[in-house]
Amino acid sequence: MKFLLRLLRRLLVMLIVPAIFLAAGWYGGSKYGAPPAVVGAVDNVFAKGRAILTPILGEAARKGGEAAKTAAQQGSDYVVGTVEQMIKDYKERSEEEPGEAPETQEGETPDTDEPAPAEPPATEPEPQPSAAPVQTGDGIVLCKMRISNQPRQGAPGSSIGAADETTTYKGVTLLLMPATKACLSSGYGYRNGKLHKGVDYFSDRGGDVLAAGDGTIVEAVSRSDYGNMVVIDHGNGVYTRYAHLARFASGVKKGAAVTMGQTLGPIGKSGAAPVVHLHYEVLTGGYGTRAKSFGLEAVDPFGL
Numbered sequence: 315m316k317f318l319l320r321l322l323r324r325l326l327v328m329l330i331v332p333a334i335f336l337a338a339g340w341y342g343g344s345k346y347g348a349p350p351a352v353v354g355a356v357d358n359v360f361a362k363g364r365a366i367l368t369p370i371l372g373e374a375a376r377k378g379g380e381a382a383k384t385a386a387q388q389g390s391d392y393v394v395g396t397v398e399q400m401i402k403d404y405k406e407r408s409e410e411e412p413g414e415a416p417e418t419q420e421g422e423t424p425d426t427d428e429p430a431p432a433e434p435p436a437t438e439p440e441p442q443p444s445a446a447p448v449q450t451g452d453g454i455v456l457c458k459m460r461i462s463n464q465p466r467q468g469a470p471g472s473s474i475g476a477a478d479e480t481t482t483y484k485g486v487t488l489l490l491m492p493a494t495k496a497c498l499s500s501g502y503g504y505r506n507g508k509l510h511k512g513v514d515y516f517s518d519r520g521g522d523v524l525a526a527g528d529g530t531i532v533e534a535v536s537r538s539d540y541g542n543m544v545v546i547d548h549g550n551g552v553y554t555r556y557a558h559l560a561r562f563a564s565g566v567k568k569g570a571a572v573t574m575g576q577t578l579g580p581i582g583k584s585g586a587a588p589v590v591h592l593h594y595e596v597l598t599g600g601y602g603t604r605a606k607s608f609g610l611e612a613v614d615p616f617g618l
């Protein structure tokens with residue numbers, strides 16, 4: 315029975331590992347625009363996996379011995395083979411055509427005067443590295459993926475504004491895209507029932523996070539949800555937040571003065587970010603001593 319238990323355990327591991335990877339990733343990613351073929355394939359492999367497991371367990375219960383061993387081995391081989399083939403197929407497909415990368419997602423920032431609770435670790439799907447091409451130097455470019463709350467009309471990959479386009483809010487002039495080598499992957503607004511309080515700029519080409527306007531850094535902290543996060547006070551009750559930086563550029567610390575376009579650090583995926591992106595917020599209100607930036611109200615940078 316020992317070998318049988320070992321085989322069954324192996325089979326379960328073989329099912330559970332892809333289940334976490336695929337179900338939480340691709341299948342869970344269906345709402346983020348995973349190709350239907352992938353979702354279908356995942357459905358299929360789990361249906362077949364279940365169909366195989368059921369007789370194996372029955373066989374083991376009835377007979378034990380060689381027959382069960384063979385059945386378990388066959389089931390295990392089938393699952394491993396199918397998953398490997400699926401991954402191979404999917405990789406080939408995503409190299410052929412630019413697929414869709416999942417949208418990024420932040421937790422909702424609290425409106426209370428308490429600092430935001432830590433987000434659970436990201437369970438969102440990892441993107442296929444080649445799946446979301448990023449244009450550079452072409453202005454504010456829409457990523458080639460499904461974009462929630464797209465702020466302006468435009469086809470995937472097209473520009474919806476100049477790279478240095480600014481907007482003025484309460485007398486403060488801010489860059490609309492405080493990032494380089496990035497594309498807009500999500501706008502401000504309700505997303506999966508939660509208010510996305512900022513704009514996401516996806517980057518897989520080593521882009522930088524820039525200060526959107528002149529001001530003073532009031533927060534440069536590392537958090538479990540927003541990762542390496544910078545908040546700038548621009549005066550007139552206007553603030554901006556930058557989340558998930560890979561690290562802080564030198565001199566980026568509380569109290570430091572910054573100018574528009576100054577590099578704050580590389581775009582990253584620190585904290586609960588599933589992909590490399592800048593989560594950017596424009597905030598207004600009174601900056602409290604307890605809640606700090608989380609007591610501020612977010613506004614749509616494209617709606618100012």
Ligand SMILES: [Zn+2]
Binds near residue numbers: 418419500514594
């Ligand atoms: Zn975001």
